[in-house]
Each structure stands twice: as C-alpha cells, then as structure tokens.
Amino acid sequence: MTTTAAHTAAGSGVSEAELEAGRRAYELDRKHVFHSWSAQEQIKPMTVIRAEGSYVWDGEGNRLLDFSSQLVNTNIGHQHPKVVAAIQEQAGKLCTIAPQFANDARSEAARLVAELTPGELDKVFFTNGGADAVEHAIRMARLHTGRYKVLSAYRSYHGGTALAVNVTGDPRRIANDYGNAGTVHFHAPFLYRSQFHAATEAEETQRALEHLETTIQLEGADRFAAIILESIPGTAGIMVPPPGYLQGVRELATKYGMMFIADEVMAGFGRSGKWFAIDHFDVVPDLLTFAKGVNSGYVPLGGVAISPEIYATFADRPYPGGLTYSGHPLACAAAVATINAMREERMVEHAADLGETVFGPGLAELAAKHSSIGEVRGVGAFWAIELVKNQQTREPMAAYGGSSPAMNELIAACKSRGLLPFANFNRIHVVPPLNISAEDARAGLAILDEALEATDRHVES
Structure with missing residues (x-):
C-alpha cells in the first residue's frame, strides 16, 4: 500500500471556486509571467491555491507535504x-x-x-x-x-x-x-x-x-x-x-x-x-x-x-x-x-531535536537501504541526500549543473505520493518547516523511501 500525504480535491475541502481560480491563475501565468532561472517555453509551473502549516494544495486540489519550505524560507510554515x-x-x-x-x-x-x-x-x-x-x-x-x-x-x-x-x-x-x-x-x-x-x-x-x-x-x-x-x-x-x-x-x-x-x-x-x-x-x-x-x-x-x-x-x-x-x-x-x-513555540529547539531523533536516524536507514544514495548529511532541519549511479565511483545521478531522467522520475514519484521535494542537480534536500510535527516528518521520509525506488533502478554496477 502506497504511503501518501496527498488528497484529491473531493476529500481535501478544496472548493470548485478555488480550483477555478487556480486554473485562471495558471492561464494568466503562462500568458504574462516571466519565470526566474527557466527556459520559458519548457516549464509547467505548479499552481498553489492554498497553503497552511507544512502543507500546500496544488491546482488540482491535491495536498502535498512541503519538504522544501518553498526556497528553504518558510521556516515557521505557511500562514502562521x-x-x-x-x-x-x-x-x-x-x-x-x-x-x-x-x-x-x-x-x-x-x-x-x-x-x-x-x-x-x-x-x-x-x-x-x-x-x-x-x-x-x-x-x-x-x-x-x-x-x-x-x-x-x-x-x-x-x-x-x-x-x-x-x-x-x-x-x-x-x-x-x-x-x-x-x-x-x-x-x-x-x-x-x-x-x-x-x-x-x-x-x-x-x-x-x-x-x-x-x-x-x-x-x-x-x-x-x-x-x-x-x-x-x-x-x-x-x-x-x-x-x-x-x-x-x-x-x-x-x-x-x-x-x-x-x-x-x-x-x-x-x-x-x-x-x-x-x-x-x-x-x-x-x-x-x-x-x-x-x-x-x-x-x-x-x-x-x-x-x-x-x-x-x-x-x-x-x-x-x-x-x-x-x-x-x-x-x-x-x-x-x-x-x-x-x-x-521553541521551534529552534524542535528543529535540533528533529535532526537528532528523526532526520538523522531516518535518513541513515534510507542510505543503508537504497543503492542510489551515496551520502546523507546535515543537521537540524537541514539535510541533503546525495544520489549516485554507483556508490563506489560516486558518479552523480545527474551532472553538476543539470538534471537527468532519473532525478525527474524521483521528483515525479514524490509529488504523486503527496510530497513536495527540494531538488538540485543530483540531490534531494530535506528542508521542511522547523515546526513540522515528528509524525509528518516521518511520513515525508516514508514517501521518500518509496520514491527512491525510481533512482535505484538507474544504479549502474
């Protein structure tokens, strides 16, 4: 059974009016908005119609656990x-x-x-x-x-x-x-x-x-x-x-x-x-x-x-x-x-505790399990998963400065299971809000555990 934090529009309390507003937002975005760091005709930005705490809702009404804190900045979560x-x-x-x-x-x-x-x-x-x-x-x-x-x-x-x-x-x-x-x-x-x-x-x-x-x-x-x-x-x-x-x-x-x-x-x-x-x-x-x-x-x-x-x-x-x-x-x-x-709310102390009791041990377990993980490292609510094609040669799963089909599959697998990841080159960063609950933090790691099967398939012997 797939572990997921996602909910469809019907079950997440998202109204048809919100969905329609999201569709309109996307249409206008594609007509008028110039996006940073992007080839403009090659992107399909995700629409966000709502956010609360450690969660965001996309344009289809799906709820996703925000393991990115957007650009690692919503440290106290959304809409505090x-x-x-x-x-x-x-x-x-x-x-x-x-x-x-x-x-x-x-x-x-x-x-x-x-x-x-x-x-x-x-x-x-x-x-x-x-x-x-x-x-x-x-x-x-x-x-x-x-x-x-x-x-x-x-x-x-x-x-x-x-x-x-x-x-x-x-x-x-x-x-x-x-x-x-x-x-x-x-x-x-x-x-x-x-x-x-x-x-x-x-x-x-x-x-x-x-x-x-x-x-x-x-x-x-x-x-x-x-x-x-x-x-x-x-x-x-x-x-x-x-x-x-x-x-x-x-x-x-x-x-x-x-x-x-x-x-x-x-x-x-x-x-x-x-x-x-x-x-x-x-x-x-x-x-x-x-x-x-x-x-x-x-x-x-x-x-x-x-x-x-x-x-x-x-x-x-x-x-x-x-x-x-x-x-x-x-x-x-x-x-x-x-x-x-x-x-x-002692968020800084909570972040330190999450690093010691949830993210550190949890990511170490993932590293021991998945052949595509070369290293996990970090502290507090600030962690990176280094993904490689081969653990011995340490060849990155994506070239420095680029991406790869394997990384794109991993990101898609995360989103389909209800997790919004932070990805850069050959890495996934675990950087949720500092006040994320331990339960939600573990749920996010469980989704990563399943999604990492996508990169494991690209490991070369």
Whole structure:
C-alpha cells in the first residue's frame, strides 16, 4: 500500500471556486509571467491555491507535504496565525514609511535580530532580501578596508544580483561572469567529493585551509576586502564544515586584514537547530547576512548585521547606499512576530531535536537501504541526500549543473505520493518547516523511501 500525504480535491475541502481560480491563475501565468532561472517555453509551473502549516494544495486540489519550505524560507510554515495577525495589524497602523524615519516595527525587529546574532553584531542594516544583503555587506567591507577583491567558494550560492551572482560559485554564475567583479573562487571542504584527496575530516580541514591561504597569497594578500562563506552551504549541498575549518577561516581573515562575512541567508533563523548556523562553530564574523527565515518570507526582508569596527567607519562618514524599502514596516512587523513565535513555540529547539531523533536516524536507514544514495548529511532541519549511479565511483545521478531522467522520475514519484521535494542537480534536500510535527516528518521520509525506488533502478554496477 502506497504511503501518501496527498488528497484529491473531493476529500481535501478544496472548493470548485478555488480550483477555478487556480486554473485562471495558471492561464494568466503562462500568458504574462516571466519565470526566474527557466527556459520559458519548457516549464509547467505548479499552481498553489492554498497553503497552511507544512502543507500546500496544488491546482488540482491535491495536498502535498512541503519538504522544501518553498526556497528553504518558510521556516515557521505557511500562514502562521501570529504572523498573519501582525501583518494585518501593522497594515492598519502604518503600511509604509521611508527608511530615514524611525518606526517601531523596524526598531523592534533590529533589537531582536541584534539580540540573536553572535558577538557584538548589534547594528542592523535592513534590505529587501538575501542578494542585496550580500551586495551591501561586500560594499561595506570594501569601503571599510579600502580594498576590492572578494574570496568565495565554489559550490556556493549568494544571490542573483550582479555582484552576488558573481560571488556565487555554482553554475548559475557562469552566464553572468565577465571576470570583472573582483571575485576569486576557491575550494571549500567537502569530504565526500574532496578536492584534496583527504581521507578524514581532519585532513580535509588542514588541506582546505592550506589551499585557501595559498590562494590568498597568490592572488595578492593585501588586495582582499573580504571572504564570504555560507556558514553551512545550502543550495550547493548542505556540506557541514568539518571541525576547525571556520575557526581557521576566521584566523586567516584576521591575519590578512580582510573581513569575514558569514552568509546566513538560508542557514539562519533556526534552520540548523541553532539561531544561526555559525553558532555551531564558536566563530564571530565581521558581517552577517540574513533573509528568508527572519520572517519566513511572508513579506520580503533581508539584512546585514554589522560589527562595531565596521560601524565605526560610517559613524561620521556617510554610508553610500540605501533602499527605498529598507526596514519596510510590514516586513519588520512580520519579523518581530516570527522571532517571537519561534521563541514561544521553541521551534529552534524542535528543529535540533528533529535532526537528532528523526532526520538523522531516518535518513541513515534510507542510505543503508537504497543503492542510489551515496551520502546523507546535515543537521537540524537541514539535510541533503546525495544520489549516485554507483556508490563506489560516486558518479552523480545527474551532472553538476543539470538534471537527468532519473532525478525527474524521483521528483515525479514524490509529488504523486503527496510530497513536495527540494531538488538540485543530483540531490534531494530535506528542508521542511522547523515546526513540522515528528509524525509528518516521518511520513515525508516514508514517501521518500518509496520514491527512491525510481533512482535505484538507474544504479549502474
């Protein structure tokens, strides 16, 4: 008997009016909407007509368990009543105001963020999302140091705007990369596919740090304004850094006078089982970027948390940057409600517990069972399943930067059973809302268990 979280329209309480609205939405989408990262005539976007908690309903009225948190941003799930109410209340009081004016929503959101960030990152510059947070963090580092170059890792993602996509290390950068953005890429640790012929985490850390320092020296140690790293890389594969690596990066940044920017856009706000992923490593960066989970994307918001040293640069010197919607009241009210709800409902602790008691053990069982799984890795509610054609050669089930019939079959098998997955290249990421119930989390893993038969059929001996 097939395990499924799906329900047909007849049994899910979806009305005919909702279905008709969904059909109309799809028709207009195909006529007028230009989609990101897509060949426009080759896509058939899924229509979503309703969402609640850990579930979404598609245009046919089927209910799907959201194991993607959309783009790993709905950390508190869909339509959380406390956040919806806060947005409604704020809209009735002050919908918008220019960023040069103080307002209570932005002030309280900044206070709460500063309360959570590591060290003394107590000043917050609000942006509209993660990409412009990265842009402004790099701009601050460049102005603070008087230098231009920026180091970032291959297998990383930092955003889609001009500078952020050049800092990005995944294939989406390439079409936009003209070699003139001042970015230099290096290999970060990834033991399963080690660039350093390492056999242990200790070797991977040592050799990755040696490679990084050599890159700094060969590229001009006095030319770098910053190094930017995702504390735990997200879209690129959820490769948790081995012990000692981020501490080593912090030391190299200090040694060579560059700013260490921790990109917490995806990994932050509880995703890893701590408020920020960098908290796992006892490291304090000079700048920290955030977005996504700060208010679960209910209203677009991002930001940069700033060290006292960098703040001092702009204490009596104007910072040459700003945004019309910086600290937008609706977005900040949503952030305040989100952070408070996460604390009151202990969502961060719940995510940590899910990682230890459900996802870690459950995914290990799947890895032992399925010949197409090369590795599972992660922490909290932040996990990746690396799919391979052969466990010995570790040949990916899809090429880096692409997909494959096997991966398409797996995604279709998940959806047909009522699971909305997050897929990237040869991986499925297990990244549901942080407040998903243990029961629903196990149900999602059970669906994955069945769906993985699709990739097992493509394993080559």
